Structures are given as C-alpha cells and as structure tokens.
Amino acid sequence: MHSFITTRSGIFAKLPTGIIRILNEKIFETQSSSFCISRSLSRDSSDGNNDDKEVSNDEKRIPRAGEYRSPWKILKEEFEGVSTLKPLGTEVPRETDVLIIGGGVVGSAVAYWLKQRSAKGHTVTVVERDPVYTRASSMLSCGGIRHQFSVPENVQLSMFTSEFLRNIKENLSVIHESLPDVQFNHQGYLFLAPPRDAEQLANNVKMQQELGAKVVLLSKKQLAEKYPWMNLDGIECGSFGVEGEGWFDPWLLVRALKQKNLSLGTKYVHGELTGFEFAQKGNTNEPDILEAGVVRIKSGVEYEIKFAVVVNCAGPWAADVAEMARIGIGENDLQVSLPVEPRKRFVYVTHCPEGPMLDCPFVIDPSGVYLRREGFGGHYLCGSSPTNESEEPDIANFEVDYDFYEKVVWPGVANRVPAFNDSKLKSAWAGFYDYNFFDQNLVIGPHPYLRNMYFANGLSGHGLQHSIGVGRAIMEHILDGDYKTINLEKFHFDRFISKVPIEEQGIV
Amino acid sequence: MAEYCKQIIFTRNFFKLCHLSRSLKKFSCRSYSKSSEREKKSPNNELAEVTEDENEKLIQKFLRENPVPNPVRNTEKEYFDSMKDSKRRGLFETMPTHLTSWLYKDYIIDDHTELFLQHEIKVRQLLREDHKYREDRVKVLGHDLAAAHFIVHRGGAVKFVGRETWLVKNKEGQVPLPNTCIDNMHLEAVDLSNTKFTQVSAENLAPLSHLRYIRMHNCPYLDDWFLAKLHPLKDTLEFLDINNCPEITDNGLSCLHHFSNLQCLRVSNLERVKNIGLMCLLLEDRIPNLLVLGLTDDLLQPDHSQSTGERKLVRALLGFTSEKEDFIKGSIREKFESIPYLKEMYGIIKKVE
Numbered sequence: 026m027h028s029f030i031t032t033r034s035g036i037f038a039k040l041p042t043g044i045i046r047i048l049n050e051k052i053f054e055t056q057s058s059s060f061c062i063s064r065s066l067s068r069d070s071s072d073g074n075n076d077d078k079e080v081s082n083d084e085k086r087i088p089r090a091g092e093y094r095s096p097w098k099i100l101k102e103e104f105e106g107v108s109t110l111k112p113l114g115t116e117v118p119r120e121t122d123v124l125i126i127g128g129g130v131v132g133s134a135v136a137y138w139l140k141q142r143s144a145k146g147h148t149v150t151v152v153e154r155d156p157v158y159t160r161a162s163s164m165l166s167c168g169g170i171r172h173q174f175s176v177p178e179n180v181q182l183s184m185f186t187s188e189f190l191r192n193i194k195e196n197l198s199v200i201h202e203s204l205p206d207v208q209f210n211h212q213g214y215l216f217l218a219p220p221r222d223a224e225q226l227a228n229n230v231k232m233q234q235e236l237g238a239k240v241v242l243l244s245k246k247q248l249a250e251k252y253p254w255m256n257l258d259g260i261e262c263g264s265f266g267v268e269g270e271g272w273f274d275p276w277l278l279v280r281a282l283k284q285k286n287l288s289l290g291t292k293y294v295h296g297e298l299t300g301f302e303f304a305q306k307g308n309t310n311e312p313d314i315l316e317a318g319v320v321r322i323k324s325g326v327e328y329e330i331k332f333a334v335v336v337n338c339a340g341p342w343a344a345d346v347a348e349m350a351r352i353g354i355g356e357n358d359l360q361v362s363l364p365v366e367p368r369k370r371f372v373y374v375t376h377c378p379e380g381p382m383l384d385c386p387f388v389i390d391p392s393g394v395y396l397r398r399e400g401f402g403g404h405y406l407c408g409s410s411p412t413n414e415s416e417e418p419d420i421a422n423f424e425v426d427y428d429f430y431e432k433v434v435w436p437g438v439a440n441r442v443p444a445f446n447d448s449k450l451k452s453a454w455a456g457f458y459d460y461n462f463f464d465q466n467l468v469i470g471p472h473p474y475l476r477n478m479y480f481a482n483g484l485s486g487h488g489l490q491h492s493i494g495v496g497r498a499i500m501e502h503i504l505d506g507d508y509k510t511i512n513l514e515k516f517h518f519d520r521f522i523s524k525v526p527i528e529e530q531g532i533v
Numbered sequence: 534m535a536e537y538c539k540q541i542i543f544t545r546n547f548f549k550l551c552h553l554s555r556s557l558k559k560f561s562c563r564s565y566s567k568s569s570e571r572e573k574k575s576p577n578n579e580l581a582e583v584t585e586d587e588n589e590k591l592i593q594k595f596l597r598e599n600p601v602p603n604p605v606r607n608t609e610k611e612y613f614d615s616m617k618d619s620k621r622r623g624l625f626e627t628m629p630t631h632l633t634s635w636l637y638k639d640y641i642i643d644d645h646t647e648l649f650l651q652h653e654i655k656v657r658q659l660l661r662e663d664h665k666y667r668e669d670r671v672k673v674l675g676h677d678l679a680a681a682h683f684i685v686h687r688g689g690a691v692k693f694v695g696r697e698t699w700l701v702k703n704k705e706g707q708v709p710l711p712n713t714c715i716d717n718m719h720l721e722a723v724d725l726s727n728t729k730f731t732q733v734s735a736e737n738l739a740p741l742s743h744l745r746y747i748r749m750h751n752c753p754y755l756d757d758w759f760l761a762k763l764h765p766l767k768d769t770l771e772f773l774d775i776n777n778c779p780e781i782t783d784n785g786l787s788c789l790h791h792f793s794n795l796q797c798l799r800v801s802n803l804e805r806v807k808n809i810g811l812m813c814l815l816l817e818d819r820i821p822n823l824l825v826l827g828l829t830d831d832l833l834q835p836d837h838s839q840s841t842g843e844r845k846l847v848r849a850l851l852g853f854t855s856e857k858e859d860f861i862k863g864s865i866r867e868k869f870e871s872i873p874y875l876k877e878m879y880g881i882i883k884k885v886e
Contacts, residue, residue, distance in 0.1 A: 191732065191758050192661070195654050200647050210784050211761035267764050383790040383819050401783065401811055 089302070089317040089329035090120035117294050117320055117328035121150040123503065124318055124332040126298050126346055128153030130163040130275060130489055131481050132338035133282040134496030137197075140289035142500060150330060151286070152320055154297040160423075162340050163279065163489045165456025167372060167397060167406055169272045169387050170490040171214040172238035173264060175229050175530040176466070179487070180236050181511045182494035187269035189493045190278075197281040199288045205281035207273040212398070213266040215252075215386040217441075222391065223261040225530065230264045239268035254381045255388075256443055265386065272387065272397060275489050296322040298339075301350045302329060315350055315477055334503055336479040341367030341457040343482035350478055358474040361521050364463040365483045369418045371408055371455050373430050375438075377448035378403045394437030396445075404451065409434050418455075425453040458486045464526035469495060470502060470517040479503065480518060660729055660754065663687075666736035675714040676740045680723075682710055683737050690724040694743055699724065722746035729754055735762035741769075748774040757785030767791040776827075777802040786812045790819045801827040 087102070088094065106113045123139055125132045128151040136149050158164045170190075172183045189196060190207060197205045218226040226242070233240045243251065243263045287293065302317040317331045339346045343365045348354055353362025385398040385405075394409045409429075411417055418426055430450060439445040461468060461483030468483040479502070481495050494511060501509045508514065515527060670679045681691045681700070685708050690699045699722075700709055711718075720741050725734075731754045738744065744766055749755055755778050763770070770792045775781065782805045789795065798816065803809060813825040 192657075195657050195661075198650060198654060200650050206782075208782070208784060209757065211757060211788050268762060382815050383787050401787070401808060401815065 085325065086319070086327040086329065087117075087119070089331040091331060115328075116322055117296065117330060118148070118150055118292055119329070120148075120331040121292070122147035122333050123149045124330055124335045125149065125151045125338055126318070126335065127151075127338035127340055128156070128283070128293060129158065129161045129338065129340055130279050130282070130492040131340070131484070131495060132336070133279055133286060134492045135336050135338060135481060135499050136286045136291045136496075137282050137289075138496045138500035139503070140286060140291055142504060144289045148290075148292070149286075150292045150294060150332075152294045152296055152298055152318070154295070156293070156295050158276070158279065160457070161279075162457050162459060163275045163492070165372070165454060166275060166486070166489055167272060167387075167395075167408075168275045168489060169214070169397065171270050171387070172233055172266055173214055173216055173229065173240060173270075174487075175225075175232075176527060177232060177236060178511060178513055178516070179467075179491065179529065180233050180238055182491040183487075184236070184238055184269065185494040185497070185511070186490050186492065190273065191269075193281065197285045199284050202284060205277070205284075207277045207281070209273045210271045210398075211268075212272070213268075213270040213386045215263050215265045215388050217248075217260050217263045217389065217391055219259050219391050220261040226262060226264055229530070238266070240264055240266050252381070252384065254442060254444060256441055258440075260391075270387070278489075294320060294322070296320040296328075298346060298349065299327065301335075313475060315475055332477075334477045334479060336481060336499060336503075338481050340482070340488070341365070341459040343459060343480070347478075347480075350472075350475055352472060352475070352478075361518075363468065363480070363482065363518075364521060365459055365461050365468065367420045367457040368460040369420050369423075369455050370410065370458055370486070371418075371425050371429060371434075371453055373407050373434055373453045374399065374451045375405050375407060375435075375445070375448045376403055376451050377405055377445050379444045379447060380405060380442065381444070388441065390437055390441050392437050394434055394441070396438050396442065405445075405448075407434055407438050409437060420457070423455045425455050427453070459484055459488065461485050463521060464528065466527045466529050467491065467495065467513070467516045468518060469498060469513050473517075473519050473522065657731070657754070660731050661733050664731050664734040664737070666733075673714065674712075675716075675718075677718055677720045677743075678710065678714065680737045680741055681720055682708060683734070684723060684725065685710060687730065688728045689726070689730070691720055692722040692746075694719045694721045719743035722748075724748045725752055725755070726750035728752060730759075732756055732758035732762060735759050738763065739765040741766070744769055745771040746774075747772070749778055750774070750776040752778050754780070756780035757782055757788065760785045761788045764788070764791045768794055770794065771796045772799075773797075774799040775803065776800075779804050781805065783807055783812055786816070789816055793820060795820050795823050797824050797826060799826040 102115050104113060105111075105115070123136075125136055128136075132151055132153070136151050139147065139149050155161065170183060170186060172180050172187070174180050174183065190209060193207060194204045216226065230240050230242045241264070243265055245257055245260060245262060248255065248257055248260065248263050283293070297320065298318055299321050300319045301315050302319065304314040304316040315332075315335060317329045318335060319327055319329055321327045337343050337346050344353070344363045347363040347365075351359050353359070380398075380403060382398070382401065382403075385396075387395065387397045389395050392409070393412065394407065396405055396407045398404070399406050411429075411433075418429075427450075430453070435445070435448075435450075439448075459482055463483075465485040466483065468480045470480065472478045472480065479499055481499055484491055484495075498508055498511060498513050501507065520527065664683075667679075670682070673679075674682060677693075681693075684691050685700055685702050688702065690701045692699050702708055721743055722745060723738065724747075726748055727750065730749075730752060735758075738747075739762065747763075747770065757780070760781070771794055773789070773792075773795065776799070781803055786800075786806060786809075789798065798813070800806075800809060800813065806812065810828065813828055817823050817825060
C-alpha cells in the first residue's frame with residue numbers, strides 16, 4: 026500500500042491524500058485485507074506472550090514530533106479518518122505544551138484553568154485510561170466539601186472550591202448544553218470532639234474564622250438543643266460549618282469540567298501512559314529533562330507525545346507514574362520516591378427509616394466514623410478509616426469488607442445516633458484514597474530535579490474538595506512561575522528530601 | 534441579527550487592520566506630537582530627553598556594528614523606533630488594556646447562541662458585582678437602611694417596624710428613604726419580587742436583626758445558595774413566600790430547617806423541586822409551628838403523578854366521557870403505559886370501546 030504511493034507519486038501527486046488512500050484501498054483490496062489480518066494476529070500474540078510484546082510494540086510505536094519521518098507516512102496517518110468516517114487528525118497528538126496524566130477531577134481542573142487563562146495560547150492533552158471513571162477516587166467518594174482543616178492552606182483551597190461551585194453557571198457553561206448544576210446539598214460538617222481534643226478544635230475554628238470560613242463552635246448544651254437525636258456521651262463540643270459546606274455529586278462536576286475543557290479545545294486521549302523518554306544530554310552536567318511520554322491506546326499502538334510540561338494527576342497510581350520518570354529508582358537526586366499509595370476505603374449505604382432527616386449534617390465522630398444523609402428517603406452513607414496501619418485492607422481489587430461494617434462502622438454510628446440500631450445495610454462500595462503515607466497532605470509543584478514534572482497528588486481523601494484550587498495553583502506555577510493567590514510552596518516535593526512533615530489533624 | 538453580526542465582523546477587522554498597519558501608527562504619532570511638545574517644556578522631561586538621546590546614540594552604534602540582513606533589519610529598526618518613542622506608540626497601545634481586549638478575542642459569530650451565552654455570563658457577573666455587600670454603604674447608613682436602599686434602588690419593596698406602608702421606588706426613580714443613619718429604624722419585611730437579585734444579595738440581608746418576612750416571586754436568579762446564606766436569620770424569620778423561582782430545588786428547601794421560628798411558608802410554581810410534598814411534610818415535622826400554604830392534596834400524595842392518574846382512570850371507567858376521551862387521546866396515555874397494571878386496564882377499556 027505504502028510502496029504504491031511512493032513509487033507512483035508522480036501520477037497522483039496533485040490528488041488529495043485522502044482520495045489516494047481510498048483509491049489504494051480499492052485497487053489493492055487483497056493486500057490491505059492481508060495487512061489487517063497480520064495486524065490483528067500481532068495484537069493477539071502481544072496479549073499472550075511477553076517476549077513478543079516488546080518486539081511488536083517497538084514496531085508499532087509512532088515517534089514524537091521532531092524526529093524525521095517520511096511525509097507520506099505522516100499524511101497517511103493524518104487523513105486516516107477519511108476512510109473510517111471519523112474526524113481528521115490523529116488520535117494522539119505528537120506534541121503538546123502540557124501533558125496531563127489522569128483525567129479525573131484534578132486533571133480536568135488543571136486543564137480547565139490552563140485553557141481558561143488563554144484558550145489558544147497553548148495546547149493541553151489529557152491522558153485518561155478509564156473515560157467512564159469506574160475506578161476514579163472522586164467518583165467513589167462521598168462527595169463532601171468542608172472548610173474545617175487545621176492547615177490554613179487547606180482551608181483556603183476548600184473555600185475557593187466552594188466559591189467556584191457557587192458560580193458554576195458562569196464558570197462552566199457551554200453552548201448547546203444545559204447550565205451545569207452539581208446538586209449541592211448545603212448541610213455542613215459537624216466535627217465532634219471529646220474533652221481532650223476540645224482546645225485543639227477551638228484553635229482550629231479560630232484559625233478558620235480568621236480566614237473567612239463560616240464555622241461556629243457549639244457547646245454540648247447547644248449541640249443537645251440543635252440535634253436532639255444525637256447521643257452526646259463523651260463529647261465536649263463540636264464545630265459546625267454553617268455556609269459553603271456540604272456535599273455534591275462528583276460525577277456532575279467532572280462531566281461539566283470535561284465538557285467545558287472540550288469546548289475550549291483540550292484534547293482527551295483514551296489510553297494509558299507506559300513510560301517517559303528523556304532528552305538527549307549534550308553535557309553531562311546538565312540536568313535531565315523529560316521530553317516525551319509514551320501512550321498506548323486501546324488498539325495497542327503506542328504513540329510518543331512530546332511535551333514541555335507534564336502534570337501527574339494519576340491519583341492513587343501517582344507513584345507508578347513517578348517511577349516511570351525514574352523518581353524513586355534513580356540515583357542521587359532521584360533517590361526519594363513519591364510517598365503516595367492507594368488505600369482502600371469502604372462506603373456503606375444503610376436504610377434507617379427513623380433516622381434524622383433534614384437537619385442531618387455530615388457528622389464526624391471522634392472515633393473516625395462518619396455519617397451523612399443521601400436523598401430524602403431515609404438512606405444514609407457511612408464509613409470509617411482503619412485506626413491501625415496493620416488493619417489496612419488489601420488493595421488488589423474493589424471487594425467490600427462487610428465484617429468491617431459489623432465490627433466498626435455500625436457500632437460507631439449506632440453509639441452516636443441511637444436510631445441507627447434499627448437500620449439495615451443496603452449496599453456498599455469501595456474506592457481508593459491517593460494516600461500520602463508521609464504526612465497525609467498535598468504534594469504539589471515541580472520535582473526539584475526534573476523541573477518539568479509537576480505533581481498534584483497525595484490529597485488523601487480531600488482531593489475532590491481541593492481539586493479546583495489545586496488546578497489553579499498549578500496553572501499559576503506553570504504560566505507565571507510562582508503562586509499568585511494561595512501560596513502552596515510548603516507542599517512542594519522538597520519536604521520529602523528534607524523530611525519535614527506538615528501535620529494535618531482533620532483527616533477523615 | 535445577521536446584520537448585527539456582519540457589523541461586528543466589519544468593525545473588528547477594520548480595527549485590526551488599523552492596528553497592524555504602520556500608516557495609522559505614524560498618523561497617530563503625528564497627532565500626539567503636539568502634546569509631546571508641550572510636555573517637553575516641563576523640567577522633569579528634560580532628564581528623559583537626555584536619556585532618550587543617549588539611547589538613540591547607543592542604538593545607532595549598535596546598528597552600525599551589527600549589520601543584519603535586509604528583512605530582519607527592517608523589523609529591528611521598527612522595534613528600536615518604537616522603543617525610542619515609547620510614550621506615543623500607536624493609537625491603541627496607549628489605551629488601557631481592558632478597552633482593547635475585545636480586539637484580541639475570538640467570537641464564533643456564525644452561531645448566535647455563543648453570543649447569547651457570553652451575554653448571559655456577562656450579565657450574571659455584573660449582577661454579582663452589583664449585589665455585593667459594601668462596607669462603605671453600611672458605615673454611612675447602618676445595616677437596616679443600607680439594606681433598604683439596596684433593595685428599593687433595585688426595584689424591590691421594604692417595610693419598617695411600626696409602619697404600615699411598603700416603600701417602593703417612585704416613577705421618577707427616587708428612593709423615599711433617609712440618606713443618613715437613623716437609630717431604631719429596623720427592617721421588618723422585604724419583597725424581592727420581579728427583580729434580578731442573585732444569591733450574593735443575601736449578604737446584605739444576613740445582618741438584619743428584625744427581619745420577619747421575605748417574599749420572592751418571579752426571581753430568575755435566586756437559587757439554593759441564597760436560601761442557604763440566609764441562616765443568620767434563623768431566629769427571626771417568620772414568613773417566607775416563594776413563587777416561580779426556577780432555580781430553586783429540593784436542596785434549597787431543605788436548608789429551611791434552620792429557621793426554627795418560621796410560622797408560614799408559601800410555595801408555588803417551583804419547577805425544579807421534584808418532591809415538594811415530601812419536602813413540606815419533612816419541614817413541618819422539623820419546625821413545630823410551621824404552616825405550609827400553596828399545596829394541593831395531589832401534591833401531598835406519595836407519588837402524585839400516579840395517584841392523579843388512577844383517579845382519572847376510575848373516573849373514566851365510571852363514564853365521565855369527556856375525560857375518558859381526553860385521557861385516551863391525550864398525552865396522559867404515555868404516562869399510563871409506563872405503569873404495568875394500569876396498562877392492562879387501559880387494554881380493557883379499549884376492548885369495551
């Protein structure tokens with residue numbers, strides 16, 4: 026097929042390439058069909074045998090921009106859509122300004138802010154391996170948003186996300202689509218504290234109020250008045266967010282972000298990142314630079330994407346992406362690995378007809394058990410984090426541990442809200458936290474050595490509520506070279522090298 | 534519409550051309566030269582002149598020492614020329630950026646919905662800016678009078694404690710309110726009907742200590758966030774009247790559980806509240822003295838679409854012919870076909886016919 030074009034290019038030189046391709050396929054039907062068979066065979070073998078896989082991948086890999094290739098080959102790929110009746114242009118662009126790995130809520134937010142700043146100033150490509158988000162942490166979360174953290178930057182990030190959701194109709198509206206709505210429930214979080222933690226809670230509330238968050242401290246008497254259905258044994262006080270806190274549907278937010286991104290010209294690629302390519306070093310003293318990423322799409326073909334900046338938004342699997350860039354397995358400066366790993370958490374749906382209805386906030390018990398209402402039909406979501414590292418569930422699959430509900434969650438909830446003694450477990454699901462086991466806090470900003478690798482990881486369960494703020498911070502650091510609104514410098518990767526953790530008490 | 538778009542294209546291209554062409558730049562330089570001559574007389578500018586001369590010498594020296602090929606030199610020269618008279622660089626570059634930013638924006642003009650959307654977004658942003666809580670206003674007038682001015686000026690109505698009349702803006706657009714802070718003037722009731730208030734305006738209402746009554750009819754921009762932001766009024770608010778606010782949903786009504794002193798809630802024509810009956814029953818459970826008005830019996834049934842359908846079916850079977858025909862021919866038929874046991878009965882009726 027290809028040889029035909031090159032040998033007789035004189036005859037067909039004036040025809041558009043798409044027509045040439047169709048002509049070729051008509052004339053050399055037998056050849057093309059045999060080509061297809063050989064291709065499918067090679068795909069089968071690549072699935073079966075590991076040795077064959079490496080060989081076949083090298084053959085199929087399509088190089089990045091900047092390397093010399095036959096122009097015919099490039100044109101052929103560009104016009105492939107003519108015969109398959111798809112839009113023109115290749116599936117994976119060969120170069121982009123910013124490559125974002127992971128198209129979940131954080132990746133989409135980064136892409137949104139980059140494009141929001143200037144839609145045509147730079148190209149943005151998002152690589153997402155699971156476009157229906159069956160494994161994404163944000164989809165499998167409770168969808169809560171709170172301003173009650175002990176680190177001021179976390180409070181500011183959450184407050185910014187609230188502000189963004191408040192004006193979502195201005196921010197994310199797209200033509201020919203209905204106005205976005207995330208179904209925000211304005212219920213607020215209620216943190217309960219035993220006497221020993223009361224002082225800490227009061228200090229936190231003071232700090233949050235100074236930052237402008239609408240949080241109030243309630244004494245035991247006020248709590249009893251406000252929530253007559255609650256058992257307050259062993260509780261000294263509680264903090265309640267009266268405004269801007271609550272929960273919403275994460276799926277609707279991600280969908281709205283994605284639609285907006287597509288309308289602004291972001292390219293979403295359905296594929297998986299398999300590795301990075303480093304730039305050729307001229308001098309040995311020069312630092313390494315990542316130059317291209319290798320993306321394997323569904324059909325098994327690998328594409329190289331050349332980029333200027335890569336943003337790691339891979340959520341629980343961020344450490345794998347970092348390892349591809351030799352972070353954690355290299356020498357000297359690359360010794361320190363990204364301390365992020367997936368941790369499985371369960372969310373249980375219970376039905377309790379006698380439970381609290383409209384005035385049920387997002388209750389967080391001192392024991393770590395949480396409870397929130399789901400809809401108005403007497404359904405509730407509850408769950409808990411394991412207290413010990415040794416009790417962490419296996420992360421190989423998404424199976425739910427129902428014993429955990431019987432042993433920990435149900436007694437905890439029923440102790441706080443006695444009505445839950447008459448409740449019935451309806452269903453449950455499991456999701457991953459992108460857990461930062463160093464200090465349970467955000468990792469953001471460039472890697473100290475690979476300067477064009479940015480992190481937006483380790484959010485440890487509050488990724489959804491910080492996503493928008495983190496996206497804006499990364500945009501500012503990429504385009505302006507510094508943070509303009511919320512200074513997140515202390516969350517940089519450097520703290521793992523200097524071993525200075527940032528303590529956050531409010532991890533649920 | 535099309536003509537309007539064409540005009541936009543024309544003016545935009547024209548200005549871009551002007552902006553790019555050197556001729557206009559020179560023209561504008563000339564027109565500015567008069568003012569620059571005047572400026573030269575002032576002593577401060579003499580210093581600048583010296584430095585400009587020095588710059589020129591340096592540039593000429595640089596150009597002599599580094600001769601560049603023809604096309605590049607031209608641009609270089611232009612660049613240095615423009616550097617030389619940095620104060621008078623073209624007509625548009627001296628303008629503030631926010632006035633010229635539209636020149637650089639791309640609008641899709643084939644599709645008028647894009648324009649409408651941009652307009653809608655702009656309107657929302659402007660309204661939000663307009664409705665913000667302003668400290669200077671409160672400093673002069675106090676919370677209550679500031680809120681009254683804020684509402685009456687934008688087309689609403691207010692009523693003070695101990696007075697019978699509602700205060701509204703008159704035909705000439707004058708606001709019948711005092712312009713200084715007066716003690717013991719407290720707002721009792723607020724009417725936001727037929728206005729474009731957004732959720733931000735709740736910040737103005739929140740500090741009011743005597744507010745008992747809020748009415749909102751036909752407010753297209755009021756949404757759940759507005760009701761959620763009214764929580765500081767939880768001990769005082771007694772009457773709330775919501776009618777035809779298309780953005781309010783179930784989640785907004787569920788925020789009302791804060792108002793422990795609420796006596797009466799009137800709801801009607803809320804399109805996006807799915808379970809209005811359930812919401813009102815739950816609110817009545819939660820707030821002891823609450824009376825909900827504006828609900829029909831149908832809406833209070835567990836699933837009102839089904840129950841009304843059943844009732845209609847029974848009436849049809851009993852021989853109310855007009856309704857029978859309506860129900861068979863009309864759009865209700867589709868609703869019946871979705872419920873299995875009613876579908877069977879529908880089949881029976883057809884056989885009878």
